[in-house]
Amino acid sequence: QVLLVESGGGLVQAGGSLRLSCAASGRTFSSHGMGWFRQAPGKEREFVARISGGGGTYYADSVKGRFTISRDNAKSTVYLQMNRLKPEDTAVYYCAASVSWFGGPTPAEYDYWGQGTQVTVSS
Numbered sequence: 001q002v003l004l005v006e007s008g009g010g011l012v013q014a015g016g017s018l019r020l021s022c023a024a025s026g027r028t029f030s031s032h033g034m035g036w037f038r039q040a041p042g043k044e045r046e047f048v049a050r051i052s053g054g055g056g057t058y059y060a061d062s063v064k065g066r067f068t069i070s071r072d073n074a075k076s077t078v079y080l081q082m083n084r085l086k087p088e089d090t091a092v093y094y095c096a097a098s099v100s101w102f103g104g105p106t107p108a109e110y111d112y113w114g115q116g117t118q119v120t121v122s123s
Contacts, residue, residue: 002026002112004095009117012085016121020080022095022114029076033103035110036069036080038091038119045094047105049080058105063089085121092116 008020020036035050049059049069057069068081078095096103096110103109
C-alpha cells in the first residue's frame with residue numbers, strides 16, 4: 001500500500017508560479033514511476049507529467065517548457081514546479097504512483113492516487 005498526500009495548490013494570477021509536492025509513504029518509493037494528472041470541471045482526467053524511478057521525465061505538450069517534474073527519493077517526495085501558469089491550467093491536480101519503474105501517460109498505468117489539490121489560475 002502507498003499513501004500519497006499532495007500539497008501546494010492555491011490561487012495564482014496568470015503568469016505566476018506554484019510548486020506542488022506529493023509525499024509518499026508505504027512501499028519503497030524509489031522503485032515507483034510517479035505521475036501528475038489534472039482534472040478540470042466537466043473534463044476527463046488528463047496526463048501532465050511523469051518521472052521514472054531512474055529520473056527520466058515525460059510531459060504533456062500543453063505543459064512542456066513550463067512545468068518541471070522532479071523527485072527526491074530521500075524524502076519520498078515528488079514535485080511539480082509550474083511556471084508561466086495560464087487560466088487553462090486550472091484544475092484539481094493529482095499525484096499518482098505506479099508499481100512499475102516507468103509509469104506512463106494514462107491513468108490506468110497507476111495504482112495509487114492522492115486526494116488531489118486545487119490549482120486556480122486567474123486571468
